[in-house]
Amino acid sequence: MIIAVASGKGGTGKTTVSTNLTYVIDEDVCLVDLDVEEPNCHIFLKPEFEYSENVGIPIPEVDIDACDFCGECGKFCEFSAIISLKNKILTFPDLCHGCGGCALVCPKKAIIEVKKNIGTVEKGRSGNIDFIHGRLNIGEAMSPPMIRETKKHIETGQLTVIDAPPGTSCPVIEAVKGADYIILVTEPTPFGLNDLALTVEMLQKLKKPFGIVVNRSTPDCRSVHDFCLDSGIRLLAEITNDRKIAEVYSRGELVVEQVPGYIEVFKRIYREVLDDIDKKIDNNIFRIKE
């Protein structure tokens, strides 16, 4: 089973939830940090890395002697990543999606594909937790292929917690696509609520079961509670606005290890998730597959 932790924007406590949740699960579990632009989970779990692999995407390379400048490749490319001029071919690796189309359409077979390095996948262990993260090279524009490659290292069948990138566009979709359940972390501010509504819309479009964790909850700000009630979304848990959590976080430590009482809070989140998954499968609201 794969549980992904996501949020409409960064800074809501997504990483706090994913790392602490993984820590309290008493099973064989793996944490996968797919926030490849700014991976942070390793700061909290301090894994020892045992394996690292460079990730590349295929980009075209033109054998200029074989090319007759017919222009087919440039005509084909939807992303203007290859352009043929009168006597040379320009390629723009930053724009290339690695679809392989130009090589396929080239009548002279003048295009071969070479790997361009875009980042690194690292694997290791932290205590009883298996740890995987992807790290996008700085200056690389496209995180989805990096996320895709990191995801390939997930063991099928193993209980997995994913730390997804923030937002509602391509990177987060790539990260949550294979998940069975999604925990949305939000904070009860107008910005938080606005982003939450967008993320909920996204998950409904993806037909994924999900529940909400309110972080930095205060008794006077009930906006997220009202939102959940109105839209019939399960509120999994509230984490109160506790300065101690912020301090522990700032030092790169785990709340469950440092502040008494939080082991129970995170165990409860896990139980709520399992319960919600059971209910949703029973009621056949969502059929979980993939």
Add this chain to the structure above:
Amino acid sequence: MQIKELVIISGKGGTGKTSIAASFAALARNKVTVDCDVDAANMHIVMNHDIQRKKGFKGGKEAYVDPDLCTGCGTCFDHCRYNAVKMIDKLGKDKAFIEDISCEGCGVCVEFCPEGAVTLIQQTSGEWYISNSSFGPFIHARLGIAQENSGKLVTLLRLNSRILAKENDCELIIIDGSPGIGCPVIASITASSMVLAVTEPTLSGIHDLERIVELVKGFKTIPLTVCINKYDINIEITKEIEKYCAANKLCIVGSLPYDYLVTKAQIAGVSVVEYTGARIALSIKKMWRKIYYSLIQ
């Protein structure tokens, strides 16, 4: 007169980037304000504004299979590198079906379908707006759910902000950039006049800042300044950030205290500097003055 573009970014969201950008919009004279954080557009909440013009944004394309023409040969399935093609049994016959969230719109399936059953369809990926705000022209957008191409939308918004700035004789464009280091961020900072990176004194904050700094360094000519928000949550780490900035010759233009009134201002729908009693307002004003003078230099 040369138009200056100031971009406010942060390694991750939630560092107060938008609150600071909106405050600058309130403080600066004669400027255009742009919300380029199109994935989590929030600035409109604290900018009192009226939408004047609304336009559709054409982003990427997606493939569509005509089930009447498809013979189920599977060529598209074999060629698609993004696993976007599913072969689905329909009345005893396999037909190709394209999963829209996985399709990159590359067109390979279109090219190789022997039956000509696939077409690429242009998607309307969002809307963008030109508004009148209490602080002058304001450009913002709403990217459709689950849409790609946020980098393209950012470029479009910035292009239009320059046109608007010229029309209105504005000397300055204030840009709320996006978090991360990927395509929307790169599009936000390309060819800008100055970048302000907002960070927090946490270990992850430092880690994110380092990655942002490296990204901006890649642009060589763009000066990068730093703001430490909520510097008082962890003074030790604040000192570490100061050391890091000194070592990398980065100017810290402001250190802002933690102030719960930031949230109160959001609820009231105004920027922090307009919200009475916010002690952080004074620090933001000071920081703004520093940035403004180094920008017009």
